[in-house]
Amino acid sequence: MMIKNLLLVSFFTLLTFKLAIAEVFPTASPVPGGIAIIKLDHDFNNQSKVYFWKKRILTRKVNNSWQALVGLPLKIKAGAHKIKIINAQGKKYFQEFSVHTKDYETRHITIKNKRMVSPTKKDIERHYKEKPLIIAALKTWTENSNIQTNFIHPVNGRFSSIFGLKRIYNNQKRIRRHTGLDIAAPTGTAIISPAKGKVIRTGSYFFTGNTVFIDHGQGLISMYCHLDKTNVKAGQELTQGQNIGTVGMTGRVSGPHLHWVVSLNNTKVDPKLFISKNNAEK
Numbered sequence: 001m002m003i004k005n006l007l008l009v010s011f012f013t014l015l016t017f018k019l020a021i022a023e024v025f026p027t028a029s030p031v032p033g034g035i036a037i038i039k040l041d042h043d044f045n046n047q048s049k050v051y052f053w054k055k056r057i058l059t060r061k062v063n064n065s066w067q068a069l070v071g072l073p074l075k076i077k078a079g080a081h082k083i084k085i086i087n088a089q090g091k092k093y094f095q096e097f098s099v100h101t102k103d104y105e106t107r108h109i110t111i112k113n114k115r116m117v118s119p120t121k122k123d124i125e126r127h128y129k130e131k132p133l134i135i136a137a138l139k140t141w142t143e144n145s146n147i148q149t150n151f152i153h154p155v156n157g158r159f160s161s162i163f164g165l166k167r168i169y170n171n172q173k174r175i176r177r178h179t180g181l182d183i184a185a186p187t188g189t190a191i192i193s194p195a196k197g198k199v200i201r202t203g204s205y206f207f208t209g210n211t212v213f214i215d216h217g218q219g220l221i222s223m224y225c226h227l228d229k230t231n232v233k234a235g236q237e238l239t240q241g242q243n244i245g246t247v248g249m250t251g252r253v254s255g256p257h258l259h260w261v262v263s264l265n266n267t268k269v270d271p272k273l274f275i276s277k278n279n280a281e282k
């Protein structure tokens with residue numbers, strides 16, 4: 001009897017503890033490459049629409065209040081910005097929010113395969129054929145009022161390159177921004193879908209290699225690059241944790257890793273904002 005009570009007490013303690021630390025993701029980070037979470041006023045309902053830079057914005061209801069989740073481009077200037085809201089009656093109004101500055105590191109990278117740094121004319125032609133397909137996938141908008149925004153890690157591995165880095169390849173003058181999060185893991189390591197969604201497309205591209213695009217709803221898209229094997233097909237519905245493929249080094253890479261992209265309102269944002277620090281780097 002004593003043991004039973006003790007177990008019951010520990011169970012409730014654990015439950016309370018779990019509820020107390022339950023966080024809602026993504027984490028707000030109103031900086032270039034981050035996400036602004038804007039509380040919408042009482043007039044807002046599920047018929048209202050939000051826009052930023054002419055793009056539809058994800059909205060959701062948390063604890064009975066509506067909020068807009070705005071993906072902020074790396075090129076956005078710090079200061080005041082506004083979202084446009086069109087309510088159910090078609091009335092337009094604006095709500096202001098602030099963007100703060102963020103300094104991103106610069107890193108020099110040497111790639112031995114010259115063709116990857118300075119692609120040939122043929123490579124560039126191939127890239128220009130592929131580019132519209134990638135752009136179209138990232139632009140996907142599907143109505144969905146039940147989006148899973150608390151992601152789990154897509155792969156077990158070390159974060160080898162963070163989002164937003166300013167990269168200079170082989171001492172070239174051009175600075176390229178790293179618009180994903182790299183997770184290093186051996187070739188063949190399983191990659192899982194961090195949240196429920198639907199596969200938009202899969203393909204093999206010059207820069208990103210074997211790639212999978214997942215639509216999580218309302219402009220929240222995730223992209224998985226350089227895969228060795230792809231285990232899903234376009235149109236397939238995915239549950240959180242479902243295997244989508246394996247880590248590889250296809251496309252422009254210097255070693256096996258997952259280049260993970262998260263896009264919100266067709267804007268690449270820091271994937272780390274969608275995952276808990278508690279189950280971070282393993």
Ligand SMILES: [Zn+2]
Pocket residue numbers: 161178180181182258259260
């Ligand atoms: Zn990367």
